[in-house]
Amino acid sequence: MTVPLALLGLLEREPSHGYDLKRDYDAYFGRGKPLPFGQVYSTLGRLARDGKVLVGEAEPGAGPDRKRYVITDLGATEVQTWLAEPVEAEPHLQTVLFTKVVLALLLERDAEAYLDAQRAAHLQRMRELTEIRRSGQLVDRLLADHGLFHLEADLRWIELTTARLDALAAEVRS
Template sequence: MATAELVLGLLSAGPAHGYDVKRGHDSWFPDGRPLAFGQVYTTLGRLERDGLVEVVEKTSGGGPDRTVYALTDKGRQHLADWLVDPVPPAWGSADEVLRKLVAAVRTGGDAAAFLARQRASHLRRIRELQETPAGQDPTSPMVRDYIVAHLDADLRWLDGALDRIALDSTALDRTAEQENS
């Protein structure tokens, strides 16, 4: 995920504390994984180092220091460039599912049981998303639709992988029977 660029996008509305950046991210992606505070501050530090954001205010009123960050002109240009650059097709989150499946097959694990559990997990998540209303802002339904479409595509792949494992298992059983005859 392009966390740095999302932080720049969040700061495009105006200067903000790290806490506000985290809250903004989580409201933009209510169905996704919340952004960790540590990741926010690490990202802001990198962006400051690279000249994409600057500290515009620092206060310490009895609690922890509160630093307010703002975009620089270089940061605005970086954000604009990022927004027009298409994203190359990638493996995405399926990468770990595929790695676990390959490891299960190659190590003699129960690949079919793994795929069945993964399928159930995907179905549960789709149900959760369908049972709770999307946020009222115009992007929430788009984010929700994107997540559900990807989960649905993963389900189709999981079903195909289960079919392939069943076919391969049947072929292996026949080969073993022929060798023993």
């Protein structure tokens, strides 16, 4: 998900101040990685420049004056188009995992040790996500499920690659 489209989507729901947009973004999409305030306002500035949001006059608030942002028809059309487009099923055929394995083999380093360490890291993260599934709110549980499914796929790939390391080494070193 891109930050600009997420912010546009939140603005389509209702006009908001930057502070409120950050709070909502963090609540829905920023679990474990909150959006920096600077990124919120720089993104809103670009959206305004591109005609996708309008910036209202400064309003007094509990702290510094705040500006209310309103989505334009152009912004709403972009959100609608983005929501209707499916995400590519395989956006990254060459992952970081694959790149590290191939480089380890090219450099005649122990690719199997790297894969073992990666497996251990994945299993630890899976334990953490499993705990979230047990005790978290629905949004957190769904995000944990998504992460677990990806980690499971990575683990299957790690097992398959480990079994084929000798053949892969011969291929990339030839």
